[in-house]
Every structure is written in C-alpha cells, then in structure tokens.
Amino acid sequence: MADYLIGDIQGCYDALKSLLKKINFSLDKDQLFFLGDVVNRGDKSLETLRFIKDNSDNTSMVLGNHDFHLLACVFGHIKPSKKDTFVDIINAKDASQLLEFLAFQPLFIQHQGALMVHAGIPPNWDVDTLKIQAKQVQSHLKSDDLSGFLNKMYNNNPRTWSQDLTELEQCQYTINALMRMRFCKANGELEFDHKMNFNQAPNGFKAWFEHDNRLLKKSDIFFGHWSTLDSVDQAHIYPMDHGCIWGGALSAIRLSDKRVFSINC
Template sequence: MATYAIGDLQGCFTAFQRLIELIRFDPVQDKLWLVGDIVNRGPDSLSLLRYIKQAGDVILMVLGNHDLHLLMVAAGKAKNHPSDTIQPILDAPDRDELLHWLRHQKLFHAEGQYAMVHAGLLPSWSVSQAEQLAREVESALQQDNFQELLALMYGNDPDHWQNEWTDHRRLRVIINAMTRMRVCTLEGKMNFTYKGNIQSIPFGYFPWFSIPHRLSQNSTVICGHWSALGLYLTDNLIALDTGCVWGGQLTAIRLEDRKVFQLPCAR
C-alpha cells in the first residue's frame, strides 16, 4: 500500500493517465492525494473531473483557485477568461452533479505528519488552526446558500489575517491564503501578484514556507500552485507544481519513501 501525492493537473487528463501508469497505481490498495487545480487551462478538465469523482475515497483532493473559479463561473459570479477551458464542464449533462461534488471537497487536509493545501499557510496558523479555518470555508461552500460566499470570494483585500474578523473578510483571507498565496512578509502580509521564481521575490517578501518560526513547520506541508518554483523538497515541504499545463512535467511523490516520479507534458 502506498500514498502518492500529485501536482497541479489543470485538465491534463492524458498526462494524468500516463503518470498513474508510470507509478503502477493500484486503486485496490494505493491512494492518490491531489494538491488542487484539477481543472482549467488544460485540454480535458471534464474527463479528469469525472474520473476523480468516480474514484471515490481512493483519491483525496483539496480545492485550488482554478477549481473555485469554475464554481464562480458556474454560479454566474465570474466570467470565463480567454484562457479558460472549463466550458465543456458547464455544458455537460452531468454538470450539476459534478459541481455539487466539487463543492463538497476539502480546502485543507491534515493526516499524520502531513498537511495538504493548494497554495500555502500563513505563518501565524498552526496546522490545527488551519484545519479549523478550512472547515469554516468548506461548511459555507456546502450550504444551500453557497452562492453568498461565492459573491464575496474574489478580491485582494484584506491581504493579512485578523483572528477577530467574523464577516466576509475572514473567509476571503482563508481562501486567498490557501489557494493563491506564494509569498508574504514576516508579519504575514500577502502579495498576490508575484508569480516569478524564488530568486526574484520583491523586497520584504519571502516564500510563505521560509518564514522563520511559522507555526506549521512541524508538519510536512504538501502543496502546488507555484509553477515557477517547480519541484521543491525540504524536510517539511513538498511543492509539486512543475507546470504540466505549460509544457513542463507532471510530478508524483510516494510519501512512504519520497521517491519522485515525473513525466514530460505537451504544452
């Protein structure tokens, strides 16, 4: 029995099929963890979404910003971008069933020594607090009035966290940190515009995972989202977005021994 974590898929269903063949994935005894951004930009988000849904408990995923964008567009709270490739999902006969299932996926997952999130965790958040905060967002997404959350989800402000917030700012910061953050200041102020490599980060900002004394550092965080960072492994970080949708690679890691599997992707 093995658990494999896989980086951002973004609709690259063929690459995903090739990768699970490469790792000799056995759904009877193995499990897959997916770091989010299941859909969008790639050529076959619909088939990928159907496959993951039908796999049941064998596959565990967390939501990424592109997955949330799909929900936003479907609810009429955002418009398709020119680069979006989610229309086949919106036109599918099983659209409502797929979107309902997607709304009920996790934003954050913690298990044993590992914690999985799409983008990152603010330095002031422990794993246990992050799990509680994620449950707040997940609960709101799963309610019948979930569109109220979607209507207030987008926005770069506020760019920091305050424990005492109880209005829409609270959920927005949780979502932005967990699905969009790459860098922040020592105090946890986020910069959502920077997408470059680790060597060119603006002055005063740092990779979220390198902030000294961040409260989640005793767990190994598995994440994606930052394709310019690429595969990045430390004792307490497994970053897996290697830019498959951009013609990079699709990456899997076997958690039991940290063996890495990669295959090239067509742009």
C-alpha cells in the same frame, strides 16, 4: 499499498493517465491525493474531474484557485475568461453532480502526519487555526447560499490575518492564503503580483515557507500552485506543481519514502 500526492493537473488528463501507468497505480490498494487545480487550461477538464469523482473511494483532493474559479463562474457572477477551458464540465450531462462534488471538497487534508494544501499555509498559523478556518470556508461552500458566498469571495482584501476580522473577511483571507499565496510577510500579509522563483521575492516579503518563525516548520507540507518554484531544498517542504500545462512535468510523490515520479508533458 501506497499513497501518492499529485501536483496540478489542470485538465491534462492524458498526462495523468501516463503518470498513473508509470507508478503502477492500483484502484484496489493505492490512494491518490490531488493538490488542487485539477481543472482548467488543459483540454480534458471534464475527464479529469470525472475520474476523481468516480473513484472517490481511492482519491481525495483539495480545492485550488482554478477549481474555485470554476465554481464562481457557475454559481457566482464571475464570467469565464477566454483562457478558461472548463466549458466541457459546464455543458456535461452530469454537470450538476460534478459541480456539487467539487464544491464539497476541502481546502486542506491532513493524512499520516502530512498537510496538503493548494498554495501554502500562512507562517503565523498553527494546525488548529488551519483546521478552523478551512472548515469555516467549507461550511459556506456546502450552504444553501453558495452563490451569495462566492460573490463575496473574489477579493484581494483583507491581505493580513487577524482574529478581529469578520467571518466573511476571515473566509476571504483563508481562500486567498490557501489557494493563491506565494509571497507573504511574517504576519501573514499576502502579496499577489509576483510569481517568479522564491529567490526573487518582492521587497519586504518572503516565500511563505521561508519565514524563520513559521509555526509549522516541523510539519511535512505538500502543495502545488507555484509552477515557477525551482531548487527548493528545505526540510518538510514539498512543492509539486511542476508546470505540466506549461510543457513541464506532471509529478507524483509517494508519501512513504518521498520518492518523486514524473512524466514530461
């Protein structure tokens, strides 16, 4: 029996099947944890989401920014872009069940001491703050006013965390931090323009996991989202988006021994 954590699939279902074959995945005994962005950009978002939903006894996932974007396009006022490739889900006969399943997914998972998010965790957040804020967002995603909530969440502000923020502002910050963050300041101020490697940080910012006084430095954190990360060698930090959709690799890490398995995309 093994737990495997898998980086951004983004609709690359054929790559996922090849990876599961490589790790000899067994639905009878193994567990899969997906680190967000399971849909969009690849050509088989529908098959990918169906696989996760249909095998939910053995699969778990956190929401990524592309998954959230799909929800905002369906239930909110956001229009899909020409690059979006999730129309197969929208037009599927089981679309309502798939989208409800997606909306009910958490923003983070804690499992056997590991923390799993899509993008990262602000350096000034502890586990309790993470739990409270993620559950607050999830309660809105499960509410009867999903459309109204999503329409208020597509915003780069507020960029800095504070307990004095309103509930909706806290949700905006939480979504942007857990689903979109790469670089930030020690106080959690977010920066959205730079997407290169961690050693190319904009002035005044660092990769979220590089801050010296980060509160969760001793916790194993697994995340996706940042496909341009390279040569990260930091204790307890496990970046798992290896750029499958860009011709890189799709990877899984076995939780018990941190061994990484990859297939070329």
